[in-house]
Amino acid sequence: MTTPPFLVHDSAKNPDADIWFAEPPGFIGLPLDALSPPQGSPPPGDRAELAVLLDSAPDDKCRQLLLGQLGEGLRLLEALREVGTVHCSLGLHRDDVEEGGEGQTLLSLLALSWRAIATAPPAVTAARAVTSQAPPHTRIEYLEDLPCGPATLSETLRTPAAGDGLVRQALLQVHAHLPHPDGKRLAVLTLSTTAVGRREAYRRMLRQLAGMVSFEDPLTPGEA
8 A cells, every 4th residue: 555645734833833743644633623612612503614514414304413413523522622632533444455354444533632740751651651540551562762752552442331322332442652751741642443353453553653753843944
């Protein structure tokens, strides 16, 4: 499979940026700020940025259904923001690369979150990130040779509890814990998918993404 050249997003030129990374092909960024504005904003039906989508509904019944789905989605995005998520992307990939692939579309969600931590050396923070958490982290891998510094890669497997109204389908989450050099913050990249059978492919994808993270502006004046 041929990988297209990377495109530099405008956010990479933001003088206030504190992390840079490159997404693999197949990911579509979700505008968290536009879709999930501060508390007190108008409901989805009155929001100008969603008007075009709602106006595309063929009738009022379909529009009400779409409003309901938007409401659920916006509540999910707001929950992500509340835990420090600053970037979210939807992944769409065809399951036809690895042996045994059926050619179906695989969905995933990539999220970048910041966590405040007790001041500690990056190596200590990376080790602490995968302990004393629920559900427990498994398949833990320590990465010591990344350009951004030491990190840990791990996995969690979640299944909705009975009676919570959700489909009881296992959700695989692969995490990359990347301590900031200032020792006070932890960047967490999480790749979530219900395609548990493709865990090796998603783990490999997140490991490659972690290898492209930088806490210093990687763009020279000529590239910006």
